[in-house]
Amino acid sequence: MLEFQNVSFNYSQTEVIHNLSLKLVNNGVTAVIGPSGCGKTTIIKLIAGLLEPSSGEFITDFSRDNISYVFQDYRLLPWCNVYENVAVGLVRSGISLPEKKRCINSILSLVSMASYADRYPFELSGGMQQRVGLARALASSPELLLMDEPFSAVDGQTRQLLVQEFTALRHRKTMTVLLVTHQFQDVIDLADRVILLGSNPTTDLKTIDVKQFIRQKGASALCDEMWRVLKKDVSLAMQRTVSC
Amino acid sequence: MAWELSIICAEGTLIPGPVAVMASFVDLLSSRDFYHHASASLSIFLLGWFIGMIFGVVAGVLLGISKIAYQLGLPWMALLFPIPKIAFLPVFIILLGVGEGARIATIASGVFFPAVFCILQGTRSVPSNLIEMGTVFGLTRVQLLYRIVIPHCLPSLFLACRLTTAIALILLVSAEMIGANYGIGAFILGAGSMALMDQLFAGVLVLSLFGSMLFGLWAVLEKKVLHWQK
Numbered sequence: 001m002l003e004f005q006n007v008s009f010n011y012s013q014t015e016v017i018h019n020l021s022l023k024l025v026n027n028g029v030t031a032v033i034g035p036s037g038c039g040k041t042t043i044i045k046l047i048a049g050l051l052e053p054s055s056g057e058f059i060t061d062f063s064r065d066n067i068s069y070v071f072q073d074y075r076l077l078p079w080c081n082v083y084e085n086v087a088v089g090l091v092r093s094g095i096s097l098p099e100k101k102r103c104i105n106s107i108l109s110l111v112s113m114a115s116y117a118d119r120y121p122f123e124l125s126g127g128m129q130q131r132v133g134l135a136r137a138l139a140s141s142p143e144l145l146l147m148d149e150p151f152s153a154v155d156g157q158t159r160q161l162l163v164q165e166f167t168a169l170r171h172r173k174t175m176t177v178l179l180v181t182h183q184f185q186d187v188i189d190l191a192d193r194v195i196l197l198g199s200n201p202t203t204d205l206k207t208i209d210v211k212q213f214i215r216q217k218g219a220s221a222l223c224d225e226m227w228r229v230l231k232k233d234v235s236l237a238m239q240r241t242v243s244c
Numbered sequence: 245m246a247w248e249l250s251i252i253c254a255e256g257t258l259i260p261g262p263v264a265v266m267a268s269f270v271d272l273l274s275s276r277d278f279y280h281h282a283s284a285s286l287s288i289f290l291l292g293w294f295i296g297m298i299f300g301v302v303a304g305v306l307l308g309i310s311k312i313a314y315q316l317g318l319p320w321m322a323l324l325f326p327i328p329k330i331a332f333l334p335v336f337i338i339l340l341g342v343g344e345g346a347r348i349a350t351i352a353s354g355v356f357f358p359a360v361f362c363i364l365q366g367t368r369s370v371p372s373n374l375i376e377m378g379t380v381f382g383l384t385r386v387q388l389l390y391r392i393v394i395p396h397c398l399p400s401l402f403l404a405c406r407l408t409t410a411i412a413l414i415l416l417v418s419a420e421m422i423g424a425n426y427g428i429g430a431f432i433l434g435a436g437s438m439a440l441m442d443q444l445f446a447g448v449l450v451l452s453l454f455g456s457m458l459f460g461l462w463a464v465l466e467k468k469v470l471h472w473q474k
Contacts (some may be wrong), residue, residue: 048380049380050376050379050380064382065382067380068380068381069377069380069381071373071377073373075373075374075376075377077374077391077392077395078472078473079395079396079398079472080472088377088378088381088383088391089381091381091382091383091387092381092382120471120472121472122472122473122474136381
């Protein structure tokens with residue numbers, strides 16, 4: 001279980017998140033979507049323990065050791081090969097070396113990267129690097145997986161492939177996922193639930209049960225509904241960007 | 245060719261031609277005395293360089309990762325760095341006596357400062373997103389240091405190696421010209437004072453070749469160690 005109760009967060013003097021309350025469904029994929037600069041990444045960093053809330057309560061029964069992270073910009077160590085990069089995800093696991101080896105080889109096979117184990121990041125495409133990032137995050141079999149716009153830096157076809165692989169992985173490993181995205185398609189393809197966020201400061205505008213909504217009204221209607229809710233905030237965010 | 249021709253034209257000049265320099269160079273390489281000079285210089289060079297690099301790298305990493313060390317150490321670095329390190333030689337002679345110790349300390353002091361600044365720059369330019377990634381995956385401060393900070397500093401370390409070997413060579417010759425009986429610097433000074441210009445040039449050629457060899461060595465090592473760079 002993970003719950004934000006009236007959480008606020010300030011970057012120096014500016015309030016980025018204001019009295020935000022949200023709850024993650026266990027073993028489901030919760031997507032968080034909102035305009036650029038609405039504090040989506042801040043939410044994920046608060047959960048990962050990289051930031052501390054200024055006020056409010058953050059209740060969770062996930063231990064820090066069971067939380068893993070997939071970054072938008074991969075963040076692979078350039079001096080480590082694929083195998084060594086995945087091993088970073090097992091640093092705190094405390095498992096023996098043979099077990100670690102077995103675990104890394106198994107997760108690399110799952111993301112179709114076993115034959116690239118000795119390659120270095122500069123030798124891989126963006127999609128391959130993101131697969132390694134995904135393998136690193138999944139290596140320790142986390143209970144909570146945080147994904148920060150994981151497909152935004154890859155092309156459309158690679159994204160489709162990664163979505164398929166991630167969906168297949170989800171069927172094999174039970175975990176709670178928080179997916180931060182600005183793509184409606186990510187919500188349709190992956191999420192069970194979506195939380196729509198408004199910006200300046202971040203507020204919870206609406207929560208939608210994605211699967212139920214799609215079953216009743218279709219994916220296109222879901223996009224329309226998300227756009228209807230977010231339109232005003234997206235326009236405001238764009239105006240802020242232009243005036244900056 | 246131009247050098248040889250100009251020497252032939254300028255009759256009576258003290259400057260030797262390349263043929264005479266090469267002949268003297270070959271003689272030098274085959275003389276036992278040369279190896280005596282060379283081994284004295286090499287041991288001082290290596291010791292001074294290693295000591296300077298070790299202290300420089302440790303200090304650079306410390307200044308880079310600790311705000312307190314940075315704030316306390318940087319003013320001292322700024323104060324001492326611009327001083328020509330050969331000026332420290334008399335101080336080291338008083339402290340360590342007229343011997344190899346003073347020359348080693350002079351070289352080490354000359355190597356120390358550029359090494360500190362190169363490593364400091366490398367440490368401070370570690371991308372914060374990699375530190376963030378390491379923190380998320382539970383790396384301790386020590387693990388962050390040897391898994392992320394130090395590997396990130398390797399290109400800066402090679403830059404430091406290149407710069408400091410040249411500085412160490414300059415300081416070696418300068419220090420050996422002040423009160424040393426053996427060493428390439430002492431050999432060059434002795435040849436100059438006896439107007440044996442071909443031997444002086446041969447000594448300079450030895451230094452130049454040694455410097456080039458070191459540059460080549462760093463290039464080979466860098467390519468091998470930093471194979472993960474594009």
